[in-house]
Amino acid sequence: MPISFNAKATAVTGSLALLGSAFLFTGSGGLASAAAGSAANPQPVHGRQWAGTWMAAVTHGNSFGSTNAGFNNQSVRLIVHTTVSGSGVRIKLSNEDGDQAVTVGHATVANPDASTATQSDIDAASLHQLTFGGQPSAVMNKGAELLSDPVDMAVGNEQDLVVTVYFPTPTGPTTFHGTSRQTNFVGATDLANDVGGTGFTITRTCCWFFLSGVDVLRHTNYGPVVVLGDSLGDADGSTLDAHTQWPAQLYSRLLAARGNDAPAVLNASLSGNRLNHEGTEPGAGDFPGFAQLGTNALARLDDDVFDQIGTRTVITDLGINDIWMSNDSAAAIIASLRQINQQLKEHGAVSLVATLAPYKGNGGPGVWTPEKDATRQAVNAYLRGSDEFDGVIDFDAVLRDPADPAQLRPAYDSGDHIHPNDLGNKAMADAISLQLLLKGPDSVS
16 A cells, blocks of 8 residues: 555655755756846845744644544644744744634743653743733634734744644644654643643644744844645655754755855645645545645645745645656646746746656555656656756656666665655755855855
8 A cells, every 4th residue: 555544643654755856957048037036146134024934834634533523622732843043933823724713722832841851841941921912812713824922032043842732622623734753742631831741641743733833033034945845845754853854954954054044944845745636636556535635736825835924935846646646647747837837936936846756666556657657757857858947956866766767766765665764855955956045145056
C-alpha cells in the first residue's frame, strides 16, 4: 500500500509527495523580468511592523478520528519552530474549515523549558497570557480566523515557541495541519497556565490544531519566501521534532548568509496536495483520499500564499501526487503550474518552480508505472526548457539515483522510496541558489 493511516492520531503518512530541483536560471525573458522588477531586489521595509515567522496550511478535519471529534473541555499544547526574530509576537488561530463557531476559553504563549527533556514543559518566566481585543476569551466564527493582541515578548531566530489553547465547549471538526513532524499534546480541562506538562496525557505526532500562524514585530522586513508544496515540503521522511524539513534548512542557509536581514521561509506545504484535485478524491493503490490533503493548489493561493505578509518569493513544488494518485497528463500538470506562475507574477512575487522528483519503488501496483514516470519526465523537460518562470529548482537532478534515474538516490531515501530523509532534505535546501531569495543588493549565490 502506498500509505499508512493511523486512526488514533488521524495522521496520513507515506506516499504523499512534492517536487524537487537544483537551481537553474531560466531563459533571458524570465530572468530579465525578475532582475528588473522590484520583487527580485526590493528595498527593505523599515519601521516597526509585523512579519510572519511561522505558518501552517490548514484543512478541514478528517471524516473520522480525533480531528473529526474535535475537543471539549480540553487544552492543546502546540510547539512551533520560528524563522525570523522579533521583539513582539502575535498568534493566528483559524476556524476557516470548521463546521461551527469555536470558543477559545484561554490561551498562552511561552518558551519551552530547556532544563527538562519533556517537550510539554514550559519556562514559567516566559509565560504570557494571550488576549483578543483585550479579553482572555473569544469566539472564532465559522470560517473565520482569530488574531491575538500583540504580546511584548522577544522571539529569536529558529526558536521553539509553545502555544497552549483551551477549548471549554465542543469545537466540532477541527481546522488543522496534518503533518507537523512535531510532537504536540492534548489534555483535559484548562491547562494553558500549567508549567509542567503532566496534564497533557495524549501525544499527537501528526498535527497542529487550529493554529495557522505566528507573527513577530520587526524593524526590517524583506518579505517571506513561501513554499507552496506537498509532503516533500512537509518532509514526511524527516526526523520527528528535528526541524530538518528542507524549507527549515533553507532558512538556516539564509540566516547564515544574511543574519537578521534574511527573509523568513514560510512552509505552506500540505502532504498529499494536488494541483488539480481535492484531497478527498481517491487515488491509485486503493488510496481513499482524506480532507487533510487540502483543496486543489490553485484554490489555496489566497489563504496560503497571498495572505502572508508581504510575500516576495514563492517556490512551487507540486505535481507528483497528480501523477501517482490521479494519472494526470503532463499537459494538465503544466497548465496548472503555468496558471500559478501567472497569478504569482500578477501579485508581484518572484516565481520559482521545482522539477518532480523520482519515486520508483513506492507503493503497490499502479502507483508507479513506466508510463507515469514518462509523464514526470515530460513535465520536467518542459520546466527545464521554459523561460516563463523566474527560476527552476531541479530537485529531480539532486535526488535521483545515477544508476536508476527513476528512483531516489539510496543515501537520500527515507525508506519509502518517495520521501527524502534528513540528508536528502539538506541536499534539496543546499541546491537552491540564494540569489533570488536574499532581498538586498549584495545577493549571495
